[in-house]
Amino acid sequence: MIDVYMWTTTNSRRATIGLEEAGLEYTAHPVNIQEGEQKTPEHTARNPYQKVPAIIDSDGPGGKPITVFESGAILLYAAEKTGTLYGKDARDRVEVQKWFALHLSGSLPILGALRQNPPMLAGAQRICKVIDGHLADHEFFAPDFSIADLAFYPRIANWAEDSLPLTDYPNIVRWRDQVGARPAVQRGWAQPKI
Numbered sequence: 001m002i003d004v005y006m007w008t009t010t011n012s013r014r015a016t017i018g019l020e021e022a023g024l025e026y027t028a029h030p031v032n033i034q035e036g037e038q039k040t041p042e043h044t045a046r047n048p049y050q051k052v053p054a055i056i057d058s059d060g061p062g063g064k065p066i067t068v069f070e071s072g073a074i075l076l077y078a079a080e081k082t083g084t085l086y087g088k089d090a091r092d093r094v095e096v097q098k099w100f101a102l103h104l105s106g107s108l109p110i111l112g113a114l115r116q117n118p119p120m121l122a123g124a125q126r127i128c129k130v131i132d133g134h135l136a137d138h139e140f141f142a143p144d145f146s147i148a149d150l151a152f153y154p155r156i157a158n159w160a161e162d163s164l165p166l167t168d169y170p171n172i173v174r175w176r177d178q179v180g181a182r183p184a185v186q187r188g189w190a191q192p193k194i
C-alpha cells in the first residue's frame with residue numbers, strides 16, 4: 001500500500017495523478033499546509049524540506065518500505081515500479097527524459113514564478129512557445145503518454161489566464177483538455193478528499 005501525504009495543491013496532485021495513471025493503489029492523507037502541518041516531526045521525517053507531497057510505499061524495492069519526496073521523483077518511482085509511463089524503448093525514453101527534465105528545470109519554475117513576478121513574462125512566453133510548437137505536431141510530449149505529460153499538466157490545469165492567456169497557445173490548450181479528460185487524471189486531481 002502507498003500512503004500519499006498531500007494538500008490541495010498542483011504539486012501534490014502531480015503525485016496522485018501519476019499513481020492513478022500507473023495503476024497503483026494509494027491512500028491520500030491531507031497535510032494542511034495552511035495550518036503548518038508540513039512542519040510537524042512526522043512530516044519532516046517524510047520530507048526534510050517540509051513540503052508536500054511525499055509518499056511511503058510499504059512494498060518498496062526488496063519488499064521494504066520506502067519514502068519518496070518531490071513530485072517529480074514520485075512520478076519516476078511510479079513509472080519504475082510499474083514499467084509504465086516511461087516510453088516503450090530506449091529511444092522513446094530519451095524523448096520522455098528530455099521533456100520531463102525541461103518541465104522540472106524550466107517550465108514549472110518559470111511559469112510558477114510568473115504569478116508572483118510579472119517581469120518574468122518574456123521567459124514564460126519563450127517556454128510556452130517551445131511547448132506549443134512541439135505539441136503542434138505531437139499528441140503528447142513523447143511518442144506515448146508519459147510522466148513528461150504528468151509533470152507539466154498540473155501547472156497548466158490550474159493556470160491563471162490573467163498571468164499569460166493560453167489563447168495564444170492553442171496546442172497547449174488542446175493537450176491540456178485531452179489530458180484533463182483522462183479518467184485517471186481526474187481521479188488523481190480530485191485528491192485529497194477534505
Ligand SMILES: N[C@@H](CCC(=O)N[C@@H](CS)C(=O)NCC(=O)O)C(=O)O
Binds near residue numbers: 010012038050
Ligand atoms: N518541487 C516540489 C515543490 C513542493 C512544494 O512547493 N510544495 C508546496 C505546496 S505546492 C508546499 O509544501 N508548501 C509549504 C511550504 O513551503 O511550507 C515538488 O514538486 O514536490
